[in-house]
Structure formats: C-alpha cells, structure tokens
Amino acid sequence: MALRGLHVNERNFLNRIDIRLILLILCLNVIGLFNLYSATHGPHSRDVESLFLQQIIWLLGGWTIFFIMTFLDYIWVNKIIWVIYLLNVGALVYTDLKGKVVLGGQRWIDLHFFRYQPSETMKLCLILILARILLNRNSTGRGMGLRELFFPLILIIVPFALTVKQPDLGTAMMLMFIGGTMLFFVKIRKSILAFIVVTGLVAMPIAWKYGFKDYQRNRVLTFLSPDQDPQGTGYNSIQSRIAVGSGKFFGKGFRMGTQSQLEFLPERHTDFIYSVLSEEWGFVGSIIVLFTFAFLFKICFEIGLQARDKYGALITIGVTAYIFWHMFVNVGMVIGLLPIVGVPLPLLSYGGSGMITTMAGMGLVSSIAYRRYLF
Amino acid sequence: MSEYISNPDEAREFQSRYKNLSIFIVVTLVIFVLRLAWLQVIQGSELRQFSEKNRIKQNKIAAPRGLILDRDGKALIENLPGFEVVISPQYIEDMKQLAEVVGPVLGLEPAKVIEKIQKNKRVNGPFALIRLKDNLSREEVFRLKRVRLDTPGLEIRESIVRHYPLGEDGAQLFGYVGEISKNEIAKLNEKYRSEIIFEQGDIVGKSGLEEYLERKIRGTDGVSYIQVDAHGRETVTEIPNIYGEKIKDLDSVHGNSAFLTIDRDIQEAAYKSFTNLNRIGALVAMKSNGEILAWLNAPSFDPNYFATDIPVRIWNKLTSDPFKPLRNKVIQDHFSPGSTFKPLVAVAALQDKVITDKTVLNAPGRFFFGGRWYHNHNKNGEGLITVYDALERSSNVFFYQLGIKLGIDKMYNYISLLGLGSRTQIEMTREAPGRLPSSEWKKSIRGEEWQPGENLSTAIGQGYVAATPLQMALAYNTIATEGKVVKPFLVKKVVDHDGKVLFERFPEVLRDVTLPQPNGYKIDVDTFRIVKEALRRVTNGTRGTAKNLKIPGVQMAGKTGTAQVMSFTADQIYAKCESRPIHMRHHGWFVAWAPWDKPEITVAVLAQHSCHGNPGAAPIARDVIEAYFKKYHPDIIAEALKKGDKHAVQIMHVPAEGD
Structure with a gap:
C-alpha cells in the first residue's frame, strides 16, 4: 500500500473514512425501515402510520449529524462536554418536574415539533464526560481505587437517579451499564469489583422490597414464570415468544406476520420491533441482524485499537457499550431470556431522540476512525 | 492529551481488555442464536400453530x-x-x-x-x-x-x-x-x-x-x-x-340525529315545479329569519345509488354531464345576477340621494356613452320614468344613468352591506364567495383602472358582478326586512339517541344596516320601502315583468333577471335566444319574497339557459311561495278564493316581452 506510513493529514478523504462502518449502519437502516414499515402498516394501525415517514426524517437528520461529527476533530467535544453534561442534567431535572407524561412515564419535554427525551441524549453525554475524566486515570497496575472512582461514580449516579425517578428503569439501567463498562475498561481494583458484587447481592432483596414499584416486581416475577398470569403481566412476554417462534426458519414474509399485523404484539414499532422482524423473517433474518451487529462491534473495536489517543479509545468503548447493552437487553427481552424492560433496539426501533443519539455516537466513532493511525 | 500509544503498558492492557469484551459479546451472541434456534427451529412448528389457532x-x-x-x-x-x-x-x-x-x-x-x-x-x-x-x-x-x-x-x-x-x-x-x-x-x-x-x-x-x-x-x-x-x-x-x-x-x-330547518313539503313542491318545467338550475327558499326551507339543484342524481357501489356507468354519466348534476350550485357556483341586481343599485342610488323616488329620467331605447351605444331590451324605450317604473319594467337605460351617477365604489360600498361578495357562512363546505367588483379590486386583480363604461354594465348586473343564488336570496331578504341581515342556516338542532338536545341554533340577525356600518355607510328604512313598493309592482303593476304571477290573497314582491351566458351583439341578444343551442341560452333569474309588506319567505330561483327570468324562473318561485302559504296560512288563500278574487286566481304563463 502506497499510502502506508504517510502522515494522517496526507491521506485522502476516501481512505481516511471508514467505509465499512458506514455500510454496516446503512445495512441496519435499510432492514430497520422495511421492518418499521411493516410494523406501522397493519389493518388497524392508522394512528402509527405516519411514524414511518417521521423515522425517515430522523434518519436523514441522524446522517447529517454523523457526517458533521466525522469531519470535526472529536477533541473539540472535550472542551465543551462539561457544559453539555450540565445542560443535560438540567433537562433531566426539568423533565422530572414538568415533563410530559406518556404511558405512565414522565420522560419527555414537549418541544412541539417533537418530544425530546433527555435521558436518551444523557447516554452519550455520560460516555463523553467519563472519557474525559478517565483520561487521567492510570490503566496499568492495580487499577482504580475508591478515591479515583468517587468522582466518576457521582457522574453516573446523578443522571441514573434522575432517570429512575421518572420512572424509567430501563434507561437508567443502560446508563449504569454503559458507565460500568467504561470504568471496567480502564481497570478497577479486584477488591472493589468483589465489593460491588457482594453489595449487589445484599442490596438486591432490599431494593426488591422497598425500591421497586409493583409493576417492576411483576415484570421480574413474570419473567421467572410467564404462564402464571398470561392475560395480564405475562401477556407481552408470551405474545413476543409466540411471534418469534412462529416465524420458524424463513419467516412468514413481509407484512404477513399475524402476531404483529393483527396487533397481538404490544409496542410493535419500539420495544418489540425485533419480534416483528423475527416473525416475518424467521431464524435467517434474526441471525442476519445479530451478525450485522456483531460486525459493527468488531469494527468499532478495531477503530478503538487504532485510535490516535486514549480519549478516542475511551469514547469508542463507550459508544460500543451503548449499542451493545441496548441490543443485549432488548433482544434478550424479546426472545424471553430477560425480563420485560422498555429499552429500544438501536437503529431499528422507532424513536427520534434514540436515532439522533445513536447516529451522533457512531459519528464520533467515525471521526476517531478518520483520525486513526494506519501502519 | 496524553497519547496512550506512547505508553506501551497501557496499550497492552487495553488490548487484553478488548479481548475480554469481545469474548463477552461472542458468548452473548452465541446464547442468543441458540435461543433463537430453540424458539424458531425446534419449537417453531408448535408456536406457529399457536399463532394460527388462537387468533382474536x-x-x-x-x-x-x-x-x-x-x-x-x-x-x-x-x-x-x-x-x-x-x-x-x-x-x-x-x-x-x-x-x-x-x-x-x-x-x-x-x-x-x-x-x-x-x-x-x-x-x-x-x-x-x-x-x-x-x-x-x-x-x-x-x-x-x-x-x-x-x-x-x-x-x-x-x-x-x-x-x-x-x-x-x-x-x-x-x-x-x-x-x-x-x-x-x-x-x-x-x-x-x-x-x-x-x-x-x-x-x-x-x-x-x-x-x-x-x-x-x-x-x-x-x-x-x-x-x-x-x-x-x-x-x-x-x-x-x-x-x-x-x-x-x-x-x-x-x-x-339532526333536525334541519328544511320543510319537506316545500322542498317537494319546489322539486315538482322545477321538474314539471324541466328546468336546469338552482333554488333556495328561506324564512325571513334565515331558516332555509328548501334547497335544490337540477339536474340531480339519486344518492341511493351511492349508498352501495356506484355503477361506473352512472358515475361517468354524472361527471361528464355539462350541467353538472353533482354540483351544489346554490352556493358553489356564482352567476351574473342580471336585472335582479337592479334593486340593489336602486337602493344605493336612493340612499346616496343621487335620485329620489320622484326623480324622473329619460329612458329611451338606447343610450350613448363613451363612444358606443348601450341598449335597452325594449327597443322603443320607456320614456320619462321614475325608479318605480324603472324596476317594474326593468329599464336598462334608467340604470345605466344611475351607474354613471354613482360610480363603482359607491355601488360597492352600499351593496356589500347586503352581503354580496362575501360568503354567507352557511353550514356547508366549498361555498363560493361571489364577486362584487370595486375599482380597487380591479386594480389588484387585473392591474387595470376601472373604466367608466363598466359602471353601466355593472348597474344592470352584468360584467364582473357574480353572486350565488343564496347570496341573492339573502340580499332580497334584507330589502324585505328593511335592513336586517340574517344568518342563513340549515341545522336547527342536533339530538342524541335518547332525544337529549346537544345543539340548537336560533335565528340570528347579523347586522342591522339601517345603523352605520364599519365602512361608514348605512341604508335607511325609507330607502328600503321605496324599493319594496317598486318590486311589488313587478308582480302587481300593469306593466310588471312578472305581472302574470299571482297567489290568491298574497302579494309577492320580486324581480326578474336575465344573465347573458356569452356576449352577443345588441340585436342578437333577445331575438334569437330560444333558437340557440341550449348551452348558449341566457340564464333566467327570479328573486322574490312574500307577503310584500310583512315578509315571511324569500325565494331565489336560477333557471339556467331558460332565456328569461319570467317565464324561465318566476313561476317556480311563485309555486314555492304558494306551497308555503298553503301550508302555513291556508286561511288567507281560502278566504281570497271565497271572495272570488278573480284577478288573483288567474295564473297565466305569458312569455314576457323583455326581462
């Protein structure tokens, strides 16, 4: 390769940009749109039909942000991240006080042209602020002790608590998982890891008794034995499993899924979008989507390894964790391996705030790839 | 920015951690794939049956x-x-x-x-x-x-x-x-x-x-x-x-359920009269307080066909019919009002003191203005006449002169008070606003100055003026009630299935034009009374254009009108109407109310391509008014017949000389 060894700035545009990353995201976009069209165009779903077009608009917005992020050096984020983080925490506080209540959750701020969900953008803010703080922590040796962990933990716990209060346990959990992954990546002392595991085990029953709301307890109980109350709390879980299973090997075909089209599946266009896919495209379609995600993670890791600096590597880990944990919880829930938690599947579920956040995150990764070392 | 690459220990640490994370991801995905295989491949048939057998x-x-x-x-x-x-x-x-x-x-x-x-x-x-x-x-x-x-x-x-x-x-x-x-x-x-x-x-x-x-x-x-x-x-x-x-x-x-203001008996009488004469056009009848009594358009269609699948043949026939049976012409189309516009011009002229009811003008058979001749339909002219005679006989030349004296903007200011040029806001969609020109309007729409000659054509209801049948009924109703502009309406009340009234509308006077209006103009009661008397003579005077139309015991007041469909030269206008192909014949108008002094009902009839206001449109209006009095005041008619009011009973269909 003639370009090998050249200075970063001397490589041309097409060689610098990571085209594989873009192709994989596009691939998920196309699958996502086909699937969303089916999910929103059943015989009785006039009310959600327009969401398909809205999603296309979000997607176009998402790609715009993606490319803006790609061409800006990600270092600039470092300079303003404190302001953004604090603004986002402010938005969360505002949401808790005055936000729009939809389906029992107070998660949105009504901006008239769309409903903004601050907890969604918080995920990205958290990644960026942790990357900045963890930059100065030493990754070698024994790892971070309590003193070094104190500040990062505060940064995680504040938005976590505000999101739990909405209540939106799913999103709060995502914040915890993403933050935890980044801390783990930088290295935590073994004694502290052990301490966390023990505390977790002790805190679980206490939280169960006092911290959880009834419906949250029910979800877990339902997960453990779904057939106890198939009419009520187990309904979603059972319907989703029937939908996935009835897709068999090749699926029922585009717009032919009875479970989704005839509205047995709840939240078809958001949390249970993967059920729609599994029902209509079967084992083959389900696996293809999982593999596409796997490729995406692989490429993200490659980019992280070649990143110009530690900051870039940390951001890449954060964004990858963001997508992975969403996929993990969402797909796990849909196929009956995890309790029902309202977490969307990135790039496939309908949702403006989520789409913009995901694309902004991928844009950062793309920016890191754009400025990586090539040897 | 610390360059971690420069720290080989850290780089090595990270590499091993990437490996750990990768392993975690791979294990997760393997579990997911196995689970999917379990559900979709092994349990697939069973769950498929489940999804098929149990459908709500x-x-x-x-x-x-x-x-x-x-x-x-x-x-x-x-x-x-x-x-x-x-x-x-x-x-x-x-x-x-x-x-x-x-x-x-x-x-x-x-x-x-x-x-x-x-x-x-x-x-x-x-x-x-x-x-x-x-x-x-x-x-x-x-x-x-x-x-x-x-x-x-x-x-x-x-x-x-x-x-x-x-x-x-x-x-x-x-x-x-x-x-x-x-x-x-x-x-x-x-x-x-x-x-x-x-x-x-x-x-x-x-x-x-x-x-x-x-x-x-x-x-x-x-x-x-x-x-x-x-x-x-x-x-x-x-x-x-x-x-x-x-x-x-x-x-x-x-x-x-909705109760309308429509009276089925009058509606049916109107339809019968319209079809007996085989007319094309529109009709609206309203009580003087704004309640619509009858409303029809011809030709028409049978909506019972539409309740099921419309046969394509019938649909095509309806949509290609040149006389537009699907259109609601009462409000959706506007037409030149022709001579039915003259009473409105008379109102403007009398109110503006351009003339009084005693002013005598010479109305010959034609009138020279601005380098060309303007014609009267009666070639011999009417001689020296007052506004009463001018309306009774529908003299064009008399009104040409009023048009010149008033000018377009005064006509606009007075006549707009009567509701022309703006929507009536009746409870129907797609209402046309009609058109009442002014010099400003012409300048903004066409970018041209108003021509003095256009005052003449406007004064006899030709040129740019256009009104829907409902607007004409409303304007005449305002003359009849001496200045009360009412709100026309169709839905009297809405009741739910248990009979509870959910909505009810009562007659409403929108404005009283005898009081100064926002544009600074008003019309006095005396002005209206002069025009009312003149219009009474149209059906009752010796030379009235609708003098043949009588109802026993009830005196109507009204005005005939003829609207040109296309321009012809002067001598063509009336001579050959009936001999032209139907779509080139003039529209006939008749707008009337009764009783002339204490109005109860106002009717506007547009008989398209019928050549004359009378007998094209006027007999239909008479029939509708008669049906109203037969239903609501049978005593008046019975008494008049008993008295042997021969004159009143006599109903002749004589072709009118002019218009």
Whole structure:
C-alpha cells in the first residue's frame, strides 16, 4: 500500500473514512425501515402510520449529524462536554418536574415539533464526560481505587437517579451499564469489583422490597414464570415468544406476520420491533441482524485499537457499550431470556431522540476512525 | 492529551481488555442464536400453530349514522337494515374457488372478484377486510349463506344502508356516503384529530350535509372480539386461552340525529315545479329569519345509488354531464345576477340621494356613452320614468344613468352591506364567495383602472358582478326586512339517541344596516320601502315583468333577471335566444319574497339557459311561495278564493316581452 506510513493529514478523504462502518449502519437502516414499515402498516394501525415517514426524517437528520461529527476533530467535544453534561442534567431535572407524561412515564419535554427525551441524549453525554475524566486515570497496575472512582461514580449516579425517578428503569439501567463498562475498561481494583458484587447481592432483596414499584416486581416475577398470569403481566412476554417462534426458519414474509399485523404484539414499532422482524423473517433474518451487529462491534473495536489517543479509545468503548447493552437487553427481552424492560433496539426501533443519539455516537466513532493511525 | 500509544503498558492492557469484551459479546451472541434456534427451529412448528389457532378477530360494529329530519321531524335521510359480504384475505385458502363460488351469486365475473381482492391487498395490506358488495338482496344472502362454511374467508354481515327518501330532490344538499378512500383516511384523520379515528372500510359522508355533519351524526363504532381459527371461523379451542376472556366487547353508539330547518313539503313542491318545467338550475327558499326551507339543484342524481357501489356507468354519466348534476350550485357556483341586481343599485342610488323616488329620467331605447351605444331590451324605450317604473319594467337605460351617477365604489360600498361578495357562512363546505367588483379590486386583480363604461354594465348586473343564488336570496331578504341581515342556516338542532338536545341554533340577525356600518355607510328604512313598493309592482303593476304571477290573497314582491351566458351583439341578444343551442341560452333569474309588506319567505330561483327570468324562473318561485302559504296560512288563500278574487286566481304563463 502506497499510502502506508504517510502522515494522517496526507491521506485522502476516501481512505481516511471508514467505509465499512458506514455500510454496516446503512445495512441496519435499510432492514430497520422495511421492518418499521411493516410494523406501522397493519389493518388497524392508522394512528402509527405516519411514524414511518417521521423515522425517515430522523434518519436523514441522524446522517447529517454523523457526517458533521466525522469531519470535526472529536477533541473539540472535550472542551465543551462539561457544559453539555450540565445542560443535560438540567433537562433531566426539568423533565422530572414538568415533563410530559406518556404511558405512565414522565420522560419527555414537549418541544412541539417533537418530544425530546433527555435521558436518551444523557447516554452519550455520560460516555463523553467519563472519557474525559478517565483520561487521567492510570490503566496499568492495580487499577482504580475508591478515591479515583468517587468522582466518576457521582457522574453516573446523578443522571441514573434522575432517570429512575421518572420512572424509567430501563434507561437508567443502560446508563449504569454503559458507565460500568467504561470504568471496567480502564481497570478497577479486584477488591472493589468483589465489593460491588457482594453489595449487589445484599442490596438486591432490599431494593426488591422497598425500591421497586409493583409493576417492576411483576415484570421480574413474570419473567421467572410467564404462564402464571398470561392475560395480564405475562401477556407481552408470551405474545413476543409466540411471534418469534412462529416465524420458524424463513419467516412468514413481509407484512404477513399475524402476531404483529393483527396487533397481538404490544409496542410493535419500539420495544418489540425485533419480534416483528423475527416473525416475518424467521431464524435467517434474526441471525442476519445479530451478525450485522456483531460486525459493527468488531469494527468499532478495531477503530478503538487504532485510535490516535486514549480519549478516542475511551469514547469508542463507550459508544460500543451503548449499542451493545441496548441490543443485549432488548433482544434478550424479546426472545424471553430477560425480563420485560422498555429499552429500544438501536437503529431499528422507532424513536427520534434514540436515532439522533445513536447516529451522533457512531459519528464520533467515525471521526476517531478518520483520525486513526494506519501502519 | 496524553497519547496512550506512547505508553506501551497501557496499550497492552487495553488490548487484553478488548479481548475480554469481545469474548463477552461472542458468548452473548452465541446464547442468543441458540435461543433463537430453540424458539424458531425446534419449537417453531408448535408456536406457529399457536399463532394460527388462537387468533382474536376484531370485528368492527359500525355505528348507525344519525338521521336527518326536516323541521317537522319527517325523514330526509334514514337508515335501512341490509346485508353485506366481506372477505378476510388472510383466511382465503383457494382464491380461485372462492371467486368461482361467490362471483356468480353476486353477478360478478370471477376474474373481477380476484382482481378486486388483489387490488385491496396491494393498497390496504394483506389483512384488511374487503367489502365485496353491500345492500345484498334476500336471494343473494340466502345463496351466500349456503356456501359460506365451505369457503374460508367469506363472511356475511349485517350492515346499515343509508336511504334517501327524496331521491334526486335536494341530493346536493343532503349529500351521500361511501366507503372511505385511502386519501381520505389521511385527510379526515388530520381534520378530526383526536376526535374520530378513521380506518379503511369506514363509511363516511362524501358531500353535502352528510360530509359537513360527519362529526355530529357519525356515532361511535363498537368492537366485538371473537376467537377464530386459521380459517377465520369462530372457534373455541381446548388450549386455555390467553387472550379472550377478559376482553370485553364494545357496543356501538348510535349517531346523533339532526333536525334541519328544511320543510319537506316545500322542498317537494319546489322539486315538482322545477321538474314539471324541466328546468336546469338552482333554488333556495328561506324564512325571513334565515331558516332555509328548501334547497335544490337540477339536474340531480339519486344518492341511493351511492349508498352501495356506484355503477361506473352512472358515475361517468354524472361527471361528464355539462350541467353538472353533482354540483351544489346554490352556493358553489356564482352567476351574473342580471336585472335582479337592479334593486340593489336602486337602493344605493336612493340612499346616496343621487335620485329620489320622484326623480324622473329619460329612458329611451338606447343610450350613448363613451363612444358606443348601450341598449335597452325594449327597443322603443320607456320614456320619462321614475325608479318605480324603472324596476317594474326593468329599464336598462334608467340604470345605466344611475351607474354613471354613482360610480363603482359607491355601488360597492352600499351593496356589500347586503352581503354580496362575501360568503354567507352557511353550514356547508366549498361555498363560493361571489364577486362584487370595486375599482380597487380591479386594480389588484387585473392591474387595470376601472373604466367608466363598466359602471353601466355593472348597474344592470352584468360584467364582473357574480353572486350565488343564496347570496341573492339573502340580499332580497334584507330589502324585505328593511335592513336586517340574517344568518342563513340549515341545522336547527342536533339530538342524541335518547332525544337529549346537544345543539340548537336560533335565528340570528347579523347586522342591522339601517345603523352605520364599519365602512361608514348605512341604508335607511325609507330607502328600503321605496324599493319594496317598486318590486311589488313587478308582480302587481300593469306593466310588471312578472305581472302574470299571482297567489290568491298574497302579494309577492320580486324581480326578474336575465344573465347573458356569452356576449352577443345588441340585436342578437333577445331575438334569437330560444333558437340557440341550449348551452348558449341566457340564464333566467327570479328573486322574490312574500307577503310584500310583512315578509315571511324569500325565494331565489336560477333557471339556467331558460332565456328569461319570467317565464324561465318566476313561476317556480311563485309555486314555492304558494306551497308555503298553503301550508302555513291556508286561511288567507281560502278566504281570497271565497271572495272570488278573480284577478288573483288567474295564473297565466305569458312569455314576457323583455326581462
């Protein structure tokens, strides 16, 4: 390769940009749109039909942000991240006080042209602020002790608590998982890891008794034995499993899924979008989507390894964790391996705030790839 | 920025951690894939059966639309029970067999049935119901019921057929219903956002009051849930049901009924008169307080055809008819008012003191102005006449002179008070605003100065002036009531199924033009009285243009008018009207009220291509007014007949000399 060894700035545009990353995201976009069209165009779903077009608009917005992020050096984020983080925490506080209540959750701020969900953008803010703080922590040796962990933990716990209060346990959990992954990546002392595991085990029953709301307890109980109350709390879980299973090997075909089209599946266009896919495209379609995600993670890791600096590597880990944990919880829930938690599947579920956040995150990764070392 | 690459230990640490994370991801994905394989490959057949055997079918129970009744409670639109045949496409096993069984029963080609099903699947998705035919005959129902069980997907349902007892009469007013189209779903859902959700298969009002009153008379659809097997047949399965038991059926709520101000007797009298004379055009009759009594357009269509599938042949005929049977000309089209505009000009001239009722002007057979001749329809002219004579005989030359004296802007300022040039805001969609020109209007629309010659044509109701029949009725009603501009309305009240009144409208005077109006103008009672007397002479004077039309015991006041459809040279105008092809003949107008001094009813009739206001339009107005008095004041007519008021009984149809 003639370009090998050249200075970063001397490589041309097409060689610098990571085209594989873009192709994989596009691939998920196309699958996502086909699937969303089916999910929103059943015989009785006039009310959600327009969401398909809205999603296309979000997607176009998402790609715009993606490319803006790609061409800006990600270092600039470092300079303003404190302001953004604090603004986002402010938005969360505002949401808790005055936000729009939809389906029992107070998660949105009504901006008239769309409903903004601050907890969604918080995920990205958290990644960026942790990357900045963890930059100065030493990754070698024994790892971070309590003193070094104190500040990062505060940064995680504040938005976590505000999101739990909405209540939106799913999103709060995502914040915890993403933050935890980044801390783990930088290295935590073994004694502290052990301490966390023990505390977790002790805190679980206490939280169960006092911290959880009834419906949250029910979800877990339902997960453990779904057939106890198939009419009520187990309904979603059972319907989703029937939908996935009835897709068999090749699926029922585009717009032919009875479970989704005839509205047995709840939240078809958001949390249970993967059920729609599994029902209509079967084992083959389900696996293809999982593999596409796997490729995406692989490429993200490659980019992280070649990143110009530690900051870039940390951001890449954060964004990858963001997508992975969403996929993990969402797909796990849909196929009956995890309790029902309202977490969307990135790039496939309908949702403006989520789409913009995901694309902004991928844009950062793309920016890191754009400025990586090539040897 | 610390460059971690420069720290080899850190780089090595990170590499091992990437490895750990990768392992975690791979393990997760392997578990997911195994789980998917378990559900979809190993348990797949079982779960597929589960999804097929246990389906809840949502059956929509369409709510009956509310009735539309006249002011006495007589039905104008009602519901009849019927049957329809629908197909649930997902249960079809053998489309060809279905088409071959169902087609002959319904009188459809099997290929047509298949085409219809496939088109519906394409447009509305694979699970949307298809209404093959509604309003089935008894025989069709019987024959379909026999094949139903062997034909999965086929279903016979009870339905409601909208029935219009008056048929063609007033069809454009009442409108019709039909199955919602794909475009309408989006449009109506936007319009009635968060009030009604429209779905494919819904029956909605497509025009007229059916459309306008949609929200009020629609009702709320119910839902029934039944458990069906893979063929769409109702079943009970032995597997404990996980959906059914707790879902409750939802009954439909009957739509509210609307009482109109329309009087069915007068409506029918108007229709009879219109059809007897075989006229094309529009008619509106209103009480002097604004309540519309009758409203019709001709030619017309029978909305009962529309309640079922409209045969393409009939639809094509309706849409290609040059006289536009689907159009509601009473408000949707505007026309030159012709001489019916003269009384409004007279009001302006008298009020502006350009003339008084004693002013005598010379009205010869033609008039020279601005380098050309303007003609009177009576070539001999009328000689020296007052405004009374001018209106009685409909002198053009007299009004040419008023036009010159007033100028367009004064005409505009006075006549706009009477409601011309603006919408009446009646409860109907797509109302035309009409057109009342002013010099400013011409400048802004055409970018040209107003020409003095245009004052002349405007003064006799030609040129730019255009009005809907309803606007003309309203303007004359204002003269009749000596200045009260009323709000015309059609819906008297809306009651729910238990008879509770949800909405009621009472007559309303929008403005009294004898008081100064926002534009600084007003019209005195005395002015109106002069014009009223003049219009009384039109039907009662010795030389009135409608002197042949009488009602025993009731004196009408009104004005004939002729509106040119296209321009002709002076000597062509009247000589050859009847001999021209029909679409080139003039429109005849007659606008009248009665009794002339204490008005109760105002009628505007437009008889298109009938050549003359009288006998083109005027006899119809007379018949409507007579029907009104026969119903509401039979004593007056009876008394007059007893007295042997010969003059009054005499009804002649003499062709009028002029207009």
